[in-house]
Structure formats: C-alpha cells, structure tokens
C-alpha cells in the first residue's frame with residue numbers, strides 16, 4: 575500500500591469558549607481523511623459547514639485544537655515548516671484580493687522562488703516565464719500590477735504562484751466561485767490540464783456540486799464540522815448513502831432554476 579500524501583486523524587477545531595466568553599463553535603469536529611498522490615479530493619457542504627477551516631488546518635495555516643495531520647506519513651509539528659509550505663500550496667477564492675496590489679506579477683511569482691527555493695536571479699527569471707506559459711498568460715504582463723487584470727487572469731496568476739515552488743498538493747478554496755461561468759470553465763480546464771501534466775493532487779473546496787462532480791475523484795460531504803459521507807465521485811453522486819448528502823444533491827436542480 576502506498577503512503578497517503580496527506581492524512582488527517584480525528585482533526586478538531588473549536589472556536590470561542592474559555593477566556594473569550596464567545597459561544598463555542600465546533601468548526602471541525604473529528605475529521606478523518608486521506609488524500610493520495612495525484613488525487614483530486616473534493617470537499618462539499620453548505621456555508622458554515624467547516625470546509626475552509628478544515629483546509630486551513632490541513633495546510634497548517636490554523637492550529638488544530640486536537641488531532642493530527644500527516645504529510646507523507648510524517649506528523650506535521652506545531653510550526654509550519656518551509657518544507658510543508660513548499661509541498662502544499664493554497665489558491666484562494668478572491669483572486670484579486672489574494673495578490674499584493676503593490677507588487678508586480680514578476681515580484682509576486684518570484685517570492686516563493688526566493689523564500690522557499692533560494693533560487694538565483696537568472697533561474698528565477700526563467701522559472702517565472704515558464705510559470706506564465708503554464709497558465710497561458712503572456713510574459714509581457716510580468717511588469718504589471720494585479721489591478722490591471724480581470725478576475726480570471728488574476729486567478730491564473732494565483733495558480734501560477736501556487737505552482738512556483740513545485741508543490742505536490744494544492745488546496746483550492748472555492749477557486750472559481752467569484753468568476754463568471756464562462757471563465758469558470760476555462761479555469762477548471764486549466765486546473766485539469768496542470769494536474770495531468772504535473773501529477774498534482776488537489777483538495778477542491780466548493781459549494782457547487784456540478785463543479786465538484788466534473789473535477790473530483792473522491793468527494794467528502796461536510797455538515798456541522800463533520801464528514802458525514804465520503805466516497806468515490808460516481809458512488810456519491812450515483813447512490814448517496816447519507817440523508818444530508820441526498821438533501822444537498824436534491825437542492826441542486828431547484829437552485830439552478832433561478
């Protein structure tokens with residue numbers, strides 16, 4: 575059996591309570607999952623079900639209240655190491671907001687090459703041009719700033735930045751939900767191509783079940799911080815076992831009527 579690329583064991587995150595006197599929220603409540611190399615793992619669920627918090631725990635942006643995350647079978651420590659950062663990258667929902675408005679695209683793409691890989695200037699230039707090519711953007715754009723780009727182009731830059739350090743897994747948190755439908759399709763096609771070319775694994779978080787069905791190999795359904803059902807795509811969409819999954823799937827056509 576191959577070692578999973580990523581494994582979560584009984585992962586929990588509680589917000590509030592204690593000294594804060596805020597209400598206790600079990601945002602992630604005992605999640606177990608494994609993601610294999612090259613797999614696209616979808617996480618679906620309604621707003622507030624804990625998808626983003628789970629993603630942040632998996633990548634080390636948030637510390638778990640309890641439970642563990644293992645990368646390549648090795649437990650991730652309390653501090654987010656450079657190695658972990660290099661292996662796992664994040665693409666955010668709001669493409670423009672995720673890019674520093676004061677930096678040029680070249681500077682944005684060079685940052686991980688400097689900080690995570692320690693590349694020389696000449697190597698960085700070559701790599702940055704290659705990254706632009708991989709996401710179908712012209713290298714003339716390198717000296718421009720994020721506000722000069724459309725949402726779709728900005729998301730391509732976000733994807734290029736995530737690819738820069740040659741990761742094995744990219745967590746995509748609602749990567750197309752802020753984009754027009756026609757642009758969504760282009761970005762999804764790009765993600766599919768990159769996955770095939772580079773052998774990447776994705777964790778794809780979305781409330782859009784059609785997008786998840788089109789892209790993911792395995793799907794986990796979250797409700798109130800728990801994974802209520804996890805199955806290969808065809809099984810989950812073909813014969814869902816859990817009542818909550820059935821309700822979620824049944825709500826799609828009526829939403830699409832509007």
Ligand SMILES: Nc1ncnc2c1ncn2[C@@H]1O[C@H](COP(=O)(O)OP(=O)(O)OP(=O)(O)O)[C@@H](O)[C@H]1O
Pocket residue numbers: 589590599600601619620621622623624625626627628781
């Ligand atoms: N930093 C925080 N402090 C307190 N509560 C939080 C924090 N982050 C998330 N929560 C709460 O945890 C729960 C899960 O939120 P989370 O954002 O993970 O859900 P989600 O499924 O990603 O929702 P959405 O699709 O709307 O982003 C929610 O009740 C949310 O209000």
